[in-house]
Amino acid sequence: MKKLLCFLFVSLSLLVNAATDGERAVISLNGTWQFDQTINSFPPKKFTRTIPVPGLVHLATPKIEEYDKFFKREESVEAKEQHNLYNIDYTPRYSWYRKTVFIPAELEGKNGIITIKKSQYVTQVYINGMDMGTSMSCYTPIEFPISRAIKFGSENEILIKVGDRVWLPSEAAGGTDKEKEHYLPGIWDDVELSFTGNVRVNRLLALPSVKNRNITIKAQIRNFKPAQIFYGDAMSDSINLSISIAEKLSGKIVANKEIRVNTKRDNLSEAVIDIPMDEFTNWSVDNPFLYKAKVTLTSNGDISDEISKQFGMRDFTRKGKFFYLNDEKIILRGTNITLQRFFEDPDCSNLVWDREWVRKLLVDYPKQLNWNMMRICVGIVPDFWYDIADENGLLFQNEWLYWQNHGWDDQIRKEYTDWVWTDGCHPSIAIWDAINENWDDYIGNTLIPELKKMDNTRVWDSGYMTAEQMQNDEMDEPHPYQGVISWIQPGANRNVYPLGNLDFKPESLVEIQQSGSAQLVNEYGWIWLWRNGIPSKLTVETFEYYLGENSTPTQNWEFQAYWMQLETEWLRSEPALAGVLAFSYLTNNYGYTGDWFEGNIKELRPTETLAWLQHAFAPAATFINLTDERYMHIVEPHVPGSTLLFNLTGINNFTMPINGTVKVKFLNEHGETAINQNFQVKLESFQRTDFPVSINLPKEAGGYVLVAEFTSENGQPVISRRFIKVGQADKYNYYKLNTELK
Template sequence: MKNLTSSILILFITVSTFAQNEGKVINLNGSWDFEQTVQAFPPAEFTRKCPVPGLIHLAEPRIDSYEKLFKKPEQTVSEEASDYRELEYEPRYSWYRRTIHIPAEMKGTEAILSILKSKYVTQVYVNGMDMGQSVSCYTPIDLKVTQALKYGEDNEILIRVGERVWLPPWAAGSTDKEKANYIPGIWDDVNLSFSGKQKVLKKLVLPSVKDKKVTIKLLVRNFYPQQVMYGDPMLDKVKAEIIVKERKSGKEIAKGFLTGKTTRDNETQLVTEIPFENFHSWSPENPFLYEAEIKLYDGDNFSDVSTTRFGMRDFERRGKFFYLNGEKYYLRGSNITLHRFFEDPDCQALPWDREWVKKMLIDDPKAIDWNAMRICVGIAPDFWYDLADEYGMVFQNEWLYWQNHGWDEQIRTEFSDWVWSDGNHPSIVIWDAINENWNDYIGNTLIPELQQLDPTRIWDAGYMQENDLAGVDPMDEPHLYRAGWHLIQQENPYEFLKENPYRLGKMDDWEPGHLKYLEASATQLVNEYGWNWLWRDGRPAKLTKNMYDSLLGEDATPQQRRELQAYWLACETEWIRAERTMAGVLAFTHLTNNYGYTGDWYINHIKNLEPGISLKWFKHAFVPANVFIDLADQRYFPNGFYQPGERLVFNLVGINDLELKSSGTVTVKLLDADGNVISENSQKVETKPFGRENIPYFISLPEKEGGYLILSEFQKENSAEILKSRRYIRIGNQKNMAFLELTP
């Protein structure tokens, strides 16, 4: 009995020690040796350091092409697009090197090197052995490196990254005609993970609030060798124990089990469901998170452990609206074009600075009542989605597919990996496959396949609508650039507006080209509008120089341009939000390249995230419930004038995104150019849940000619906040009228 007890104890110690190494992860983020070469051969020596994650512009000393990549223009030049093939620098291979000690006790485990995101064309060597190559730029690269490792010794990891011009045509996406430079690099986390002969390579925890359950999908990598001799095993038993806990408290909530068989030296998908009662639903207003710990057993032997966060939330469309956890939910927010920001001279390492990203992505948007973002023309590092999960923000997550898409099978591979890698984030509610384009394979073959993998989200197929899709069209993405592209292309935009009037600020003034969105049966998410971009120093962007020069004059000051921009954006936001069939309103854009074709609404150096006046006025235009003025602008746009003493009749429009009625008092003021109040009147306003209320109003205009401001101030019951809407009008036909500029 004594010998048996000793044997059991020895076995327990051995298994425990072995189990401690299974599931171990070594983080490889940090400073790597770095160098560039003209040819695809390793450098003779490494003279630089570069952070991982990051891009190659962060290397120190700077790379030779740095100044050509980040030129700051002395003046704005009007342009429409950029061709990535027209390089001003010599493309080079970028080499990363890291030496890491692998403890001797790790011997006997299987090792996977994971690079979450790297671009463009990534080649990996470990201790001089070729571990493989990948053209994926936005999804994880997982390479088995067991055979190359030396245990109890130092190991050299060498990674070569190519340039965008060398990306092969079958790769999925990566062209954006408003990008000038495609800066390569390892731009997300890198780690080395260890397991037994079976590993949780990928996992999806898919919630259902309605059915009170979670569906667990595992992609298990079996490392046993394939059948070689007749009679050798082809399959192995596997089982998993899944424990669901509250993330913050650690309280165990539910448990489930999974059994199955996996194919040797292959990846096998396994699925199970766990009933889940008495949970907290996830929403931007209450971002409650859970954690699923998955313990994997190879037969009866512990082989791997993997943990992932998730939230209990349902997101669906019913008719023309989105529903979050069974309740109608309007999206309000903006866009982030991170891959354009990468080429901003002031970008530096900010996209990997957690505190900076949190302020830009979460704090600033929430302060102006945004609850949604479109991650546009290219996805983000994984921790961005973690922040949105933790602090509450929903995303339309868009692949970098605008001008080209690659070859079908590679698209299937990369899009499938995309769903597996990002699909546990409750913040992601829409997969956006295409921007402003059409593709029959993606829309009618691939998306239906991927809906089987992840049925918990909505897919957007770009400009494909009911007539383009074989199945149901769940949503469309109107880009409502009123007076936009045609205006920008004119040599004299102001004369064009006289012949083609744009009634800025008029609520129900929908031009024929946009009526199709009002008549469509699909949900409408306006995820782009506001074609009046400025750079952060107040200069027009490349696409808007002619427009600003025409409307304000070439000698206009930055402040004058910012005033026009803020007013225009507020009026357009009110116009779209007043159309209650629009399920979401996302202005373009919250972050981009400062010296590019468009612009964002921060001013001065982006590291300080100093809001411009447009962001301040957005607070009033985006608040869930407010009262807007339904009247066309006459200050900037040629929309006529009023006669002195005329009786002006118009509507006030109460709008409400909330499930409770909105009640309060609206005060309407008429102010002259000096800020004197000419008339003032107040009345009670009540707007039904999710509704719109038209409130007739009239003003007797003064006899004195000049520029005037109509201002509404709405104060909700039991609130001290004053919410504003404004319209400029002309009384008389004088030229060069002065107008009151109001601070938000």
């Protein structure tokens, strides 16, 4: 107990010293809070539960009422295409958080702010019984001044009320997701109290320009002094704003500048400063070098506030149909994360806030899988996720939860603007994604041009809006899903998608080729499974058609891995594409789609789909250009001993030509090599190169695996495969070729 008191005394002393010097003093409110729920808007008479912050209401102990209605572990699946938000199977409740915190007397006279980085849905804050304010923002920080309610030198009660999704006001900039059935409320990012002098850095943007060799600092400054009451009273104050730029790891200062800024009282003012960067290291996927910008506000010689933000010197631009990182062409390769859907996963628990688990998800596997980008789809993520991506060279397409049309223009402008202010320092965020699979004239033609002026260091995506709907269409997000059985007309030839044929050109691919904007395929792969190996709600018919009824999880996983490999090869062989992002890496189990893990997601056990995607996403590879003959219907077998003619399609995402060796072989059902052939290839940079291959087929009838193994100089083998039928056989058995992630 003495050690605890000593620790608290030292901690409070440090806090008091910071406050005495005039710098920002911060008290973290993360940790355990008292918690309970009510049906009406009055607080509970007593709190019977606890809950971690950050977290959502499913983490309360004991469990919330009707917990089992939010989390259902289905043993079987029923085909379903969408869900109506208002078809609820639970009782909407208010969620109440309570915490007491000691605030030192030394902070009296300072201006206090409570910051809740993210809370959903409709959040109201009380301190010592006084109402501090209400906010409908769900994905950007909620902040209220609190000094008038604080009891300095004593304990203070903080009470936070959070509403249910069905009560979110019509004007709120929060879309609906027709593939979600439960929207969990709660405080899902950091919470803190902070104290400053009379002027405070409210928001800070560090916008780099590698091309111009400078950094633009934009500071939004809050002046707490009272507004003018009598004629002749001061309306503004002049302050010093100084900035120092330092390398994050070494602390070496590389640039600094100081200016004088006029700030309007009881209001927000903006300052913009350009700082030359004579020497610097670029931030890139391979070298995520970071800097810190420290901003200090001084009023009458005293420090009023001081904060730091990390950033990277990088340019992400669009030229024609392609993206460029630091003026070097980059082909985007990766996947999607749908975090808001994952929140309703029975195994979600506290994993979203477990830094070790998140690092494995965002760093360890993606590096093996040759991914350089992820799309944060239909909803953004906690702030530290972006920090991890910054530090490890992962790019993000950062998408707001805006799928179905929702929100009023003024509120959308308010929340989207704060979104850019809040997350705009992260070098990992390369693309702001305003809409998913939809259109909105205001967002596309009014708001995005405004926000481009605010942040010109990134590309904007606006869902399905193209150059026909937008004045400045930087990029499009085609979703060329193939093989969707429910979309095929009854009686039609069901082989509408020749899986494995790299020359297949449906209308969606023709539109990609004809567009003048960058084309980023950020969804494909209508072949989802739950983590127990059974089809998702959207893919029951798909698996029944290709595998028959009652297929086993093993059969489903094997088919999914093959399908995803071949469809990825098809898309990556299209030279008009600026990037390919598979759907989906993390989502809700027991949902409409699925991800590529098995068992409890806590363990992050990859299925064979991820193991094969590491080959399909290799930066340099050769792919077999042949239609599958195992799963595609109406395919005749080859004559034994005949000659098979096909092309190997080579791709190369590197900036220089790649030389290597290709081994082509047939494996019989026992894994024995029946036929093999080796030759040298040269893959030109950013081009598709087709190599004709002539090879004699085995003379024995049966099922074979045609394998093309490309190995570059000093590289690892990259495998492409196709199942081939030779001759007439009662049953075609195929060898299972294995590959795995470490």
